[in-house]
Amino acid sequence: MDGEGASILSRVEEHPDLVALIASHLDLAGVGRLAGVDRTLRTIISSTNDAWEGHCSHLWDRKVYVPLRARKLRASGDARAALRLSIEDAERTWLTDDELCALEWNFRFKASAGESWTEEDPYWNDLPPTRVKFEMPSATGGEVGGEADGAESRGTMKPSGFEMLEHRSLRWQWAKGRGEDVGGDRSRLELYVDGRKVPTYHVSRHSNWGFLMQSCWVLYTSFPMPVRGTDPSLDDEALEITIERQSREARAYNTGLFYDPTAEVDGGAGSADGEQRVVVSLSNGQTAELPLWLLQHMVLAQNGELEAEDDGSSEGENGDDEGEMAKLKAIA
Incomplete structure (x- = not known):
């Protein structure tokens, strides 16, 4: 820096209030460049609360969610x-x-849910969207969705x-683990409608810092849902969770055959041979207890993913399959 520039900078640094005023009128990138000019300027900018107050006001006024800690x-x-x-x-998902439970959620169906739902959905009829409240029987503090150890959080x-x-x-x-279909460190929520599990909800964020939850069939927003067609980022075509990504879960719900983790029976319980068995709920309201391996085979076969085996290797299993399938058909 030449002598004249150093002299000007020296006089500016003698007036920290002026530096703070200048910084408050710059965007964040400009503040960064100003702080990079000189160590003294950087110290003044970092320690002057008024400069950052202005940036908080400017940025937060356009956001629907700012954490309480901030x-x-x-x-x-x-x-x-x-x-x-x-x-x-x-960036938190x-x-x-x-x-x-504290956020005020708005809800709508996606077009992929089918006309029988969208025709009755207030959102698709240009009415205020459905409001949703998640509740728990008791407060649990700050337990994190999808990552908690020990007792699972549940509610209505x-x-x-x-x-x-x-x-x-x-x-x-909360669903355990992380979603394989979209990846990332995000919460996933399971909803049971009249005892039947619908495709899993995945949490993401909007540019206004609000939360989104969505599956291939529905969308929730933690802020007033914009009128249809006014926010392109919330149009069905722009949303990341699609039927293609949740085809297995959608098919399992539609057929009435699904795996309910709350109804799992430990190995040996209700089974003379000690093999792991699972209680499944059928669309007619009845239940059936099946070996876990058979349920897995049925789902794979339903999805067209079970490769044909040669007669010699599969003959021994077919007898057991037929007995279990006969039991299932008798009550279905």
Whole structure:
């Protein structure tokens, strides 16, 4: 830096309030460039709360969700740390129990759910969308959805504004592990409608920092859902979870045959030979207890993924298959 430039910079640095005022009128990229000019400027900018207050106000005013921790940091006088935390949090795709139950959710079906649902859906009739409240029998603190150890979080879902859903039994629980169909460190939620599991919900974020939950058939927003056609990012064509990605779960629900993890029977329970068996619910409301290996074969066969075996290797299993299948058909 030449002598004249150094002299100007020296005079500017004698007035930290002026530096803060300049920084408050720059965008974040501009603040970064200004702080990179000189160590003293960087120190002034980093330690002047007023400069960061302006950026918090400008950015947060356009967002629908800012974490409570960030708001508390700002209130304590550390707007810079609050801003950084809020920007990092905007990438988070997991929910705690408290967040799931505290947020005010809006709901709609996707067109892929079929006309029988969309014709009755308020959203598709240009009416205010269905409001949904997730509830738990007791508070659990900040347990993280999909990542908790020990007791699983479970509860009920209460919709309002959609008569076809209001009288159904709707219960939820966090899915274990991570979704193979989309990947990423995100919460996944399982919903059971009248005891039947629908395709899993996956959590993501909107550019307004609100939360989204979606499956191949439905969409939830943690903020007022925009009128149809006004937000292209929320149109069905732009949403990431499709029928192709959840074809197995959709097919399992439609056939009435699904695996309910809450009804699993440990190896030996109800089984003389000690093999692992699973209780499945049928579309007629009855249940059947089947060996886990048979259920897996049935799902694979249904999906066209079970390769034909030669007669010699499969003959011994067919007898058992026929006995179990006869039992299933007798009550189906």
